[in-house]
Amino acid sequence: MRTDSNNKWKESDESNPSRESTNLNSPNSNSSSANPNSQSPNNENASTLSSFKQMEDYGILYLKKQRKYLIFSAIFPIFSILIQIFNIFFIMGQFMVENAPMGHMNHGGPSLFDLLSPSFVFLLLSFIALLKFLILKKWDSLINLYLRHSSLPSKFTSEKDQATSEVSQNSRNISLAGLFYEIIDTMLRLRSVFIIFNIIFIFSLQWVFRFIIMVVQVTSDPYSRNILFFNIINPIGELSMIIYLIVEWRQFLQWNKKLVKLENFEKRVYSELGESEL
Amino acid sequence: MSPSKYRSTNLIIQTILEGIIRADKNHTLIKEGIVKSHLIQYCGLKSVTAEKYFYKMIKAEYIEMIKEPWGDREVTKVFITPKGEQRYNWFVQINAELEN
Numbered sequence: 466m467r468t469d470s471n472n473k474w475k476e477s478d479e480s481n482p483s484r485e486s487t488n489l490n491s492p493n494s495n496s497s498s499a500n501p502n503s504q505s506p507n508n509e510n511a512s513t514l515s516s517f518k519q520m521e522d523y524g525i526l527y528l529k530k531q532r533k534y535l536i537f538s539a540i541f542p543i544f545s546i547l548i549q550i551f552n553i554f555f556i557m558g559q560f561m562v563e564n565a566p567m568g569h570m571n572h573g574g575p576s577l578f579d580l581l582s583p584s585f586v587f588l589l590l591s592f593i594a595l596l597k598f599l600i601l602k603k604w605d606s607l608i609n610l611y612l613r614h615s616s617l618p619s620k621f622t623s624e625k626d627q628a629t630s631e632v633s634q635n636s637r638n639i640s641l642a643g644l645f646y647e648i649i650d651t652m653l654r655l656r657s658v659f660i661i662f663n664i665i666f667i668f669s670l671q672w673v674f675r676f677i678i679m680v681v682q683v684t685s686d687p688y689s690r691n692i693l694f695f696n697i698i699n700p701i702g703e704l705s706m707i708i709y710l711i712v713e714w715r716q717f718l719q720w721n722k723k724l725v726k727l728e729n730f731e732k733r734v735y736s737e738l739g740e741s742e743l
Numbered sequence: 744m745s746p747s748k749y750r751s752t753n754l755i756i757q758t759i760l761e762g763i764i765r766a767d768k769n770h771t772l773i774k775e776g777i778v779k780s781h782l783i784q785y786c787g788l789k790s791v792t793a794e795k796y797f798y799k800m801i802k803a804e805y806i807e808m809i810k811e812p813w814g815d816r817e818v819t820k821v822f823i824t825p826k827g828e829q830r831y832n833w834f835v836q837i838n839a840e841l842e843n
Contacts, residue, residue: 506778516763520831520835524839527840531750568767581746593837640761640786642761642834643754643758645839646750648838649750684758702806719840723838723840726837729751730833730834732752734752734830735749735752735753736807738756738802738803739799739802739803
């Protein structure tokens, strides 16, 4: 499996036979060759990434893909937010107007529960959308920092290069590994929010269903334009929320699979480093 | 051992490996390695902490350290082994979801 890189490693040693160096490793270590039978996280036929540039490119591509997902999942709830705003105003209108089709609040019309439910859903959706936008902004700044840092010439090969480096020694370094773990931290936070969102969605589904039935029952003019608009827009909103949830569920299931693989990998690395505390 | 402990350890390990690989970014055949002090600076670690991790990684055959003459002085250079490179490779593949 990595015979080409093994040969390159050996070539570099053989090409400098006169280099006087003191090897600080254990004399019995066999560090210059990989175990071809070592188990890889993927199947045996999967190709490995042959250079850091390739790894970096794939890493950045993945980050951009996650960024697009984040934009979609932040913008989509706005549609539902607009519907909930409509619901709030509609309910408040029923509350205030005496001869409203659904009846005034004090005469068997919408209850306080009906007034608060769309508000509650609206607030939660706004919070989720805002959280995702904030995360997006943070990712953007991290990715830009990383790209700015990675485009600089390598300044770590010699002290002489360091002396002529244009980069401030105090500038923050962000690594690709750091970026990946930033995503994972974000995923874990979003997962908790998503669970709460699912509970609220079930609640809102019941509310919409119940409210539509109530609207149909109490109105004296079933063909009133307002009610018809309400009865069209809310089901569309709920249907779009279901589609949104399907997409989100798919994303989170994929993330969970990745988290499990990553945890197994971390345990393996930890065990290879030895059992004692670092 | 909590997952966060594995995670924080792995983050440091992968950052160290990345620092070494990045130093060879423009070199395809000759591995020049990276000066130890520069690597520590890149990773943002304290020297004591970095030494502990380097020791563990040498034992696990992820990296090698070689002292090289530098004029009148000696510098310690860190090189990544194929096993270390493979581990970093796997890490990137898992995170970038490059496998099914």
